[in-house]
Amino acid sequence: MENVDGVLNTLTFYVTTYGLNVIGAIVILLIGLIIAGWVARIVENALARTQRVDETLRGFFSSFAKYFIIVFTVLAVLAQFGVQTASLIAIFGAAGLAIGLALQGTLSNLAAGVMLLLFRPFKTGDFIEAAGLSGTVKSITLFVTELATPDNVQIVVPNGQLWGASIHNYSFHDTRRVDLTLGIGYEANIADAKTAILDEVSKDARAHTEPAPMVAVLGLGDSSVDLVVRIWCKAGDYWALKFDLTEALKNRLDREGISIPYPQRAVHIVGAAGAASIPT
Template identity: 50%
Template sequence: MENFDTILETEIWQGKSLGDLLTLETMASAAGSILGVVAILVLGWIVSAWVQRRIVKLSKANKHLDDMLFEFLASIARYVIMGFTILFVLNTFGVETTSVVAIIGAAGLAIGLALQGTLSNIAAGVMLILFRPIKIGDFVEVADYMGTVKHISLNFTELANLSNVQVIVPNADVWGNIITNYSSNDTRRAEWTFGVGYGANLGAAEKIIRDTIMGDERSHTDPEPFIQVTNLGDSSVDFLVRVWCNASDYFAYRADMTRKVKEALDAGNIDIPFPTRTIVQAAAE
C-alpha cells in the first residue's frame, strides 16, 4: 500500500490536509472491519443452520434414532457455533473474551438465582430428553397424573388423560417423582379374582374360566397362564387368574374377560356368591 507521502503527491489528493487523509483512511478501515464482522456473523449463521439441519435429517433418515433427542442436540450445536462466532468477532475487535465470559458467568448466576424454578424445569427437561424414560405416545403415570404423552419440551410435559383432556406437568415434577410407563414393555399381565360358591364344582368352574379366557385371541399362552384357587373367603372360593396380553390390549381385554367369565359361569350354573346379612329379631318376652 502506498504511504501517505506518495498519496499527497498525487493530483487526486492535492489540496487535502493530512487530517482529511487520516479521516478517510480511518473510515475506510472501519467500513472494512464492519463488513468483515457482518460477513463472519452471516457465515456463522449459515454454518450453524446447516449443522442443525444435518443433525435433524440424520434422525429422520434412521428410524432407530429418537427425533426429539436429535432436535435437542441440533439446537445445542447451533447455539454453540453462534457463541463461538460471536466470541471470535469480539476477539477481532480486541475485546478480552475472558472478561466477557466472566461477565456472562456472573450474569448467568444472578439470573439462575432469580429463576430457580424455571431452570429446574429446564434441567429436568434436559434429563428427560437425554435419558428418555418416557417418549411421545407412551401411556404413563407421573406426578399423580395418568395419560398419553403428547409433547415433551424443556419446560413441561404435555399429557392427554383418559378423558382426552390436556394436562401440563412441569418437568421438575416429572423427573422428581416416580414414573410409571405402561408402554415401556410390549406385553402386560392381566389379573382377576373370581369367586364361586363353596358348593360349586371347582374343576368345572376352573375349566369354564380357562376356556373362556384362553379362547380369546388376545390371550398369550407363553408365559403359561396361572389359574388356581388361592383363597377361601368368608362366602366364596376365590380363583386367582393371571394371563399375559399385549400392552395395547390391556384395558379392553381385562374388562371384556371380566364380563365374559361372569356370563360363562352363569351359563354353567356355577354360583357366584355375594355377601348376605340375616337379621334375626329377638322374640318378645
C-alpha cells in the same frame, strides 16, 4: 483546502490504524459463521443417525453448538479491536448466573425435558402414570409434556415433575397380563370351577395361549374361595378383554350352577333359654 487536508489526514490515520483490524474482524466473523453452520449440520446429521435421540433434541443440540461458536466468534472480533474480552466474559457470566437463579424452575424443566427426550422412558401415544397423574402422552417438548386422560381431559405437566417421579408406562411392552379375582362358594367343586373358567377363556381369541391362561386358588375368604385368573394379551386389548371376560365368566359360572357368594355373618344370641343362631 486546510479542511480537506485535515479530513484526508484523519481518514488516512484511521485506515492505517484500524484498516487491518477491520479486515481481520470481517474475516474472523465470516470464518466463524461458516464453521458454526458447518458444526450445526454435523451435529444434526450425527444425531439423526441415532434412533434414540428425538427430533426436538437434534434441533436443540445443533442450535446450541451453532450459537456457542458464534459467541466465541464475536468475542474474537471484539478482541481484534482491543476490547478486553475477559471483563465481558465476567459480565456475561454474572448475568447468566442471575438469569439462571431467576429461571431456576424453568431451567429445571428444560433439563428434565432433555433427559426425557434423550432416555425416552415413554413416547407419544403411550399410556403412563406418573406424579399422581395418568393419561395418554400427546406431545413431549423441552419444558412440558401434554397428557390426555381417558375421558379426554388435557393435562399439561412440567417435565421436572415427571423426571423426578416414578413412571409407570403401561404401553412399553407389547403384551400385558389381565388379572381377575373370582369368589366361589365353599360347597363348590374347585376343579369344576377351574375347568369352566379355562374353557370360557379359551373361547376369546384375544387371550394368548402362550403363556397359557392360569387359574389358581388365591385365598380362603370369609365367605368364599377366591380364585385368581391370569390371562396374557396384547397391551391394546387389555381393558376390552378384562371387561368382556368379567361378564362372560360370571355368566358361565351361573350356567354351571357355581355360585359367587356374598359376605355372610352368623349372629349367636345367648339368652336364658339357650342360644339361637341367626344368619345375616
